[in-house]
Amino acid sequence: MSNIAGKAYAMNVITPIPWYKVWLNRLIFWAALKIPNVLNGLLTLSLIHYARWVIIPRDKFPRLDPSQPKEDLNYSYMLFFSNFNGSWDQYVDSFTFAIPSGLDLFWKMNVKYPKSVPLTPFHNYIQHNQIDTAHYYNAYPMAASNDVKSAKNVKKALIDFNAASSNKSPDEFLEDYNKLLNQLQNDFGEMRPTPIVSLAAQAVKERVMEEQRQSH
């Protein structure tokens, strides 16, 4: 089990929603897409790489063959997947403090959803409904989401600077170079393997040890 891949944490949450309220939840998500203010709240949480909500109507779990028993469910289900940086607590709390009303809107129709404030019932709700990841892959384990965004700035600035200033006189070059460094102050920073900051740390450690044992 590993919910961690470098600096990213994989969260999976599955929660029941009364089937007759699914249309209302879809309407809320549709509105969220159309009303930018709702998603702007998520954008302020710059620790998120990607997140998604998937609603499975109770009769729409994939059934691929008549030999597979047909599901007979009372509820439809909402799956939530997120890829974020930092610890579980940091993430869940940042949701609560940054977008409590938006969060409540997304989960409002779900059975026994306690609301995102106060924190403890919300923590209990997420923990109760969370599923651990068996294999988690991250294309850049050393980088946080903000590193990916700042790296884009660095690349563009470096290419532009090289084209504009590399062949100037040394003094002019130095002046432009200092301007470049000032411009990129918030984007610099070396990236290294993460200090692991969540409960799954031991699982990751054990798996790496097992991998090393197998390679000897």
Add this chain to the structure above:
Amino acid sequence: MANTSGKATALTVLSPIVNQIIDGKSCADITRERCYRLPIHEKSPLAKVPNTYLARLFVLDNVYYESLTASDSIFNFSEITSIFSDSARLKALPRKDQLKSKYLVFSTNFHGDLDEYLTGMWEKWSYDDNGQQRGVQHIWEHCVAFDGVKDSSSFISYMKRCQLDATLFFNGSTDDSLQEQLKSLYLKQEFSKFAAANQGKSAADLQQAFKVFIEKVQPENLDQPSWVPGQSTP
């Protein structure tokens, strides 16, 4: 349906696992163990699947019963009547659901077109499992109807039959291809080191060092030098 956000695509796949026991182990447990044993980071088979940003696998054994005490309703009729009757009190509890199949869940975020991505999964997914090379079939082997998958086009059809649409997909990253992102990260790393190492140099020496640096990092060459997918050490 919101499976795309910018150029990023969210693929969610729930593949039912055959409800059978093989050598004393359920097919779900066999599948789960295979997922656990996949090598990580740059050795993960997903590192070979082009344009995979972040992806995960797990087995959904069942759904949870909501035994929590909270209620979000302002007025809940059954909870009012339950004050007066035991049977009404019990009926006010949430219903209990049990899944009849276990599902292999694959959730991935990638850049580009779905068919191209799935073709890449079929063709490129490989990893070393105690000396044996394994393809993507090894993970999905015990899923219902997967025995009909023989090539990339049947793999694409299969995955699409298991696909669930995202209701909302949030892209908090850049919209660039993985190759572009990895090159940018490489440049950020190397230029940060360069800036720190060359502080206080004379203008002429700095300019010379910068030229050598640019020749080394080749900012516009996406192929190399760069980070490899899943790179876990500097």
